[in-house]
Amino acid sequence: xxxxxxxxxxxxxxxxxxxxxxxxxxxxxxxxxxxxxxxxxxxxxxxxxxxxxxxxxxxxxxxxxxxxxxxxxxxxxxxxxxxxxxxxxxxxxxxxxxxxxxxxxxxxxxxxxxxxxxxxxxxxxxxxxxxxxxxxxxxxxxxxxxxxxxxxxxxxxxxxxxxxxxxxxxxxxxxxxxxxxxxxxxxxxxxxxxxxxxx
Numbered sequence: 001x002x003x004x005x006x007x008x009x010x011x012x013x014x015x016x017x018x019x020x021x022x023x024x025x026x027x028x029x030x031x032x033x034x035x036x037x038x039x040x041x042x043x044x045x046x047x048x049x050x051x052x053x054x055x056x057x058x059x060x061x062x063x064x065x066x067x068x069x070x071x072x073x074x075x076x077x078x079x080x081x082x083x084x085x086x087x088x089x090x091x092x093x094x095x096x097x098x099x100x101x102x103x104x105x106x107x108x109x110x111x112x113x114x115x116x117x118x119x120x121x122x123x124x125x126x127x128x129x130x131x132x133x134x135x136x137x138x139x140x141x142x143x144x145x146x147x148x149x150x151x152x153x154x155x156x157x158x159x160x161x162x163x164x165x166x167x168x169x170x171x172x173x174x175x176x177x178x179x180x181x182x183x184x185x186x187x188x189x190x191x192x193x194x195x196x197x198x199x
Contacts, residue, residue: 010085010136011085012066012083012084012085014085015083015085015134015136015137016037016066016083016134019137019162019164020081020083020134020139021037023139023162024081024132028069032071032072033069033070033071033072033078034069034070034071034072035067035068035069035070035081036067036068036069036070037066037067037081038066038067039064039065039066040064040065040067040068041061041062041063041064041068042062042063042064042065042068042077042080042105042108042109043062043070043075043077043112044062044075044077044105044108044109044111044112045062045063045104045105045108045109046059046060046061046062047062047075047108047112048062048108048111048112049061049062062105062108063101063104063105063108065080065081065082065101065102065105066081066082066083066134067080067081067083067132068080068081068105069130075112076112076113076116077109077112077129078109078113078129078130079106079109079129079130079131079132080102080105080106080109080131080132081102081131081132081133081134082098082099082101082102082131082132082133082134083134083135084098084133084134084135084136085135085136086135086136087135087136087137087138087159088135092135094135095133095135098133099133099142102131102133102142103131103142103144103154105131106129106130106131106142106144106154107144107152109129110127110129110144110145110146110152113127113129114127114146121149124146124149125145125146125147125148125149127145127146128143128144128145129143129144129145130142130143130144131143131144137161137162137163137164138159138160138161138162139159139160139161139162140156140157140158140159140160141157142154142155142156142157143155143157
């Protein structure tokens, strides 16, 4: 894709709302898991930080991520998301800090789930939490597990790229960088046709 000044000026929130929420969020529509977006605090991280808290101490907040996968109406967490406006590669500062941050969050979540399983070794070895690193139009999924029960194993999958030119709707003969409206896929509702605005 050629350098485009519009794409280069897009902020983290634009990618999060116009691209990644349309790709990731629908995967959880039929599950009992919510993806809480917007600098949401990890309960697992907060619980770990407050293990030795006494009555007079202030409660410490957990790590905050750009998204947390949480069991609906519960405190159990299964994954986290960190988003950036640019992808600087694996040696970029943003990638390295977000990667370390999300690994710590996922370790806390894994420990929380292990406690929920009463530390039963056969169950703990099967536990796995998921982290997603987004940078502009690129995504990398990582998994964290405890295969032997005592060593945390982090696995980074290969990084993938979403082609913005094909992802965004450019059928309205504009510049191709506008987000199409969501269509409702119901048999009783017909999406009204809209005319393209001429600027």
